[in-house]
Every structure is written in C-alpha cells, then in structure tokens.
Amino acid sequence: MVTADAAEIHQAAQALLDASLFSYQGEPIGTRAALSAGIAAENYVDCFIRDFVPSGLVFLFQGRAEIVRNFLRVALRLRGLQEEIEGHHRLPRVMPASFRVERDGYGDEVLHADFGDRAIGRVAPVDSMMWWVLTLQAYVNVTGDAALAEEPAFQRGLQSILTVMLNDRFEVFPTLLVPDASFMIDRRMGVYGHPLEIQALFFATLNAMQELLTPDQTTSTMLELAAKRRAHLTEYVRQFYWLDPLKLNEIHRYETEGFGHDVANPLNINPESIPDWVADWLPDDAGYLLGNLGPGRMDFRFFAQGNLLSMVFGLSSPEQNTAIMQLFDQRWPDLVGRMPVKLIYPALVGVEWQILTGSDPKNTPWSYHNGGNWPVLLWPFVAAALRAGRRDLASNAIDVARSRLYRDDWPEYYDGRSGRMIGRRSNVRQVWTAAGFILAEALLEQPDRLDFWDACIHP
Numbered sequence: 001m002v003t004a005d006a007a008e009i010h011q012a013a014q015a016l017l018d019a020s021l022f023s024y025q026g027e028p029i030g031t032r033a034a035l036s037a038g039i040a041a042e043n044y045v046d047c048f049i050r051d052f053v054p055s056g057l058v059f060l061f062q063g064r065a066e067i068v069r070n071f072l073r074v075a076l077r078l079r080g081l082q083e084e085i086e087g088h089h090r091l092p093r094v095m096p097a098s099f100r101v102e103r104d105g106y107g108d109e110v111l112h113a114d115f116g117d118r119a120i121g122r123v124a125p126v127d128s129m130m131w132w133v134l135t136l137q138a139y140v141n142v143t144g145d146a147a148l149a150e151e152p153a154f155q156r157g158l159q160s161i162l163t164v165m166l167n168d169r170f171e172v173f174p175t176l177l178v179p180d181a182s183f184m185i186d187r188r189m190g191v192y193g194h195p196l197e198i199q200a201l202f203f204a205t206l207n208a209m210q211e212l213l214t215p216d217q218t219t220s221t222m223l224e225l226a227a228k229r230r231a232h233l234t235e236y237v238r239q240f241y242w243l244d245p246l247k248l249n250e251i252h253r254y255e256t257e258g259f260g261h262d263v264a265n266p267l268n269i270n271p272e273s274i275p276d277w278v279a280d281w282l283p284d285d286a287g288y289l290l291g292n293l294g295p296g297r298m299d300f301r302f303f304a305q306g307n308l309l310s311m312v313f314g315l316s317s318p319e320q321n322t323a324i325m326q327l328f329d330q331r332w333p334d335l336v337g338r339m340p341v342k343l344i345y346p347a348l349v350g351v352e353w354q355i356l357t358g359s360d361p362k363n364t365p366w367s368y369h370n371g372g373n374w375p376v377l378l379w380p381f382v383a384a385a386l387r388a389g390r391r392d393l394a395s396n397a398i399d400v401a402r403s404r405l406y407r408d409d410w411p412e413y414y415d416g417r418s419g420r421m422i423g424r425r426s427n428v429r430q431v432w433t434a435a436g437f438i439l440a441e442a443l444l445e446q447p448d449r450l451d452f453w454d455a456c457i458h459p
Helices: 006-019 049-061 065-081 127-143 146-150 152-165 196-212 219-241 245-252 276-281 304-313 318-330 350-357 375-387 391-407 431-445 447-457
Strands: 021-024 027-031 098-103 109-114 288-294 297-303
Touching (some): 006 021, 021 098, 027 049, 027 065, 049 065, 049 127, 049 375, 049 431, 065 098, 065 127, 065 152, 127 152, 127 447, 152 196, 152 219, 196 288, 196 304, 219 288, 288 304, 288 318, 304 318, 304 447, 318 375, 318 391, 375 391, 375 431, 375 447
Antiparallel strands (some): 021 027, 098 109, 288 297
16 A cells, blocks of 8 residues: 655645635635535535634634634624524524525525524534634734724624623533533533533633723623633632542542532532443543533543643643643553544443433444544644643654545544544545644644643633
C-alpha cells in the first residue's frame, strides 16, 4: 500500500474544507457538515454552529477572517427565526443548531435554521450559543476587530445569551442544568443534568462575556453576577467533579443520609454506586473530571470532550491537568487506541445500554457516542496536551491520526474498543474531521496560537 506524505495529507484535508464552503448573496457564510455521497442524515448538508468551530479557527489562522465574520453575522440574524409554541413562552432567543441556504419559489436565496425542531429527538442544542460566543471571542482576539462585538446587534445577542445562562431555576448548584442530548452527545446517553462538557463551555462563555459585553447600566450587574457564578463554578467542579485514587477512597468510605453544611457527602452519593471497573483502571498518579454529577448521582465514565475543554479553557487546575494527561498516557489503548480520541469510556453494555440509551441502535456498545472514537477530538486533545506541557502526547496523537484519516477519506467516527473500524453509520468526507486535523497540526507547529482563548485561562 502506498502511503501519502504529510504534505499530501494536509492538502487533501484543506481541499475538503474549501469544498465545503457555501455562500449566501455572494458571500461565504459557513461549511457543510459532510460532503460524502449518500449522507444518511439529511441535515448534514447544513452548517452546524458546533461543527464550524474548528473550521472557523483554521480560517482565522489562514487570514480568511471574512468567512468567520459572515458566519457570526448570519447565525446572529437567524435567532429571530425561532418559532414559538402557542401557550409556551420560551427563553430569550438563542442560536440555532444549524442552518442552510435554499431557493424559494421565485429562485431567491433564503436562510433556513434548525433550532432542534427537526433534529433527532427534537432537543434544542444548549451548546450552540456558547460556541458562537467563543467563536466571536476567537475572531476578536485573532483579528483585533473588537468593533464587530461592539455593534448593537451583537451586544443585544450577547446580553440575551448571558440572560439565558444566568436565568434563575430550581437549582442550588452553580453548574448549568440541561436536558439529555443537548450538546455534542445529541442522543440519549444518560447524561441529563449537569454534563461536564456543558460546564466547561459555560465557564468559558462566562469568561468571554467579560471581554465582549460592554458594561453599562444594565450589563454591569449581569457581568458582576457572571464573575461570581464563574468563581463558584470553578470551585465546585474542581472539588466535586474531580476523581483520583485519594478521592475514590474517600467516596468508597462515604457515610450517607448526612444533613447540614459540613457533611463530607453533601450530594448523598452511595458508595455502592462506584462501578467495578474504576478501582483497577484508575492509575495511582492520574485523575479526571467525572462526566456528570447531581443529587445521588456520580457518572464515573470518562468524557473526553469535557475533560479536554476544561483543560483548554482553564476550568481544571494545573495539577489536575497534569493528572488528566497522565491518565491519557497510561491508558492510551483505552482512550486513544487506533484513532484519537474515544468520546466516552467505557461503553454502556447490556441492560445498562438498554435502559440509559433506550436501546438506541446507533449507540450500540463501542460505536458512535457510546464509546466510539471521534477524530474531531484531535484538536482539543492537542490543545490540552500543550497546555499541560505534554507536547509528546500531542505529537503522538497526530501521528496516529494522520495516515488513517487520509486513507479512510476523513470519517466522522470509528467503532470498536480501540477505534479500529470506520463507524458503521459514519459519514466519510466529514468536514470537522478534516478541519480538526488541520487545526491540530497548526497548534503543534505554533503553540502560541492557543492565545485566541487566553481570556478563558486568565480570567
């Protein structure tokens, strides 16, 4: 078998990214999710807010900021297209999951947005609004064009998003409550409540608001509340989501039914809920942030995206970052294997799979969200490894991905315990796979490019 060289692989990824661009009124505004023939999901011709992030960062690094600026304007404009349900007052308008350009009966271009009403399970994505804010922050920091964020429409949009995130609920925790399937894991996987990925994005967005939202009589109070919420969130996640051998022993000896402010087990976690695999799998000098946390509930699964974004944005501490990378290093076959990076470890199997996924045939064990390997996670892995001073792991991950992604035509995800097989229902020519690879290479070559989110690291 003839193996392509690094330059040829990079060029192929760039060609796929460029081919995915689509325009509105003569201006490029986004990238399609995938360009494979016979796409299973009809909405993969859309530009997803979440999917565009690695593409947008690549465009910024390449001096093509106008594409990102157009994307930000279009996504902001689409907020007004959200339909209202009669008798149901929704929260202030936020970002759609995705959008596309179509032709009306007169042949004119029109924008169509999906706010979750056409999605699998009909769940609105909570993360879209946060990824939009972070894309705006990256645009401002890379280009220096702060005037865009200062425009009245952008200020109204930012204020609306912050209002949603600070909205009072029946909650006593500083974390953000969301429904199942409301983020990258957009099918039922038993992560309702307070998934780690959302908390990392929540933290980063609260930080970004301090930079992007102009203080005035109204917003000053909101920004003050955001700063306090961010501080409480940081302390809460670092303390209660963290799991290392010391904390595992503490949980193993928890007393339950404690009442008051000073109890060691305030969430009433039963030690019997610790899965059998954890004690032998967790190395002595490693640790990670739990996937989800709530009253009587600890989700011990390792959620890669949440841990990596916590490192990139600064939600986890430097000591925790070192321990997380140590976990990747010592459990490389489980968490990386044949394709960086496994989304969740371990997979749900048997009765647990039936109950928590609703017997979802797409999320069978070691496939898709349920233990599949996602190449798009290569870029946050490289960014997190560089943050933790583990350039060796970042380089190794890119080497693992390089030849396979090109040979396999840029799949969406891989199946199996080690990610050896192309996903059973995976699209090929998946754009965020190619963009994530380009971005990972760029970050490894120039680590100082990580400063596009430095406000998240140094709040």
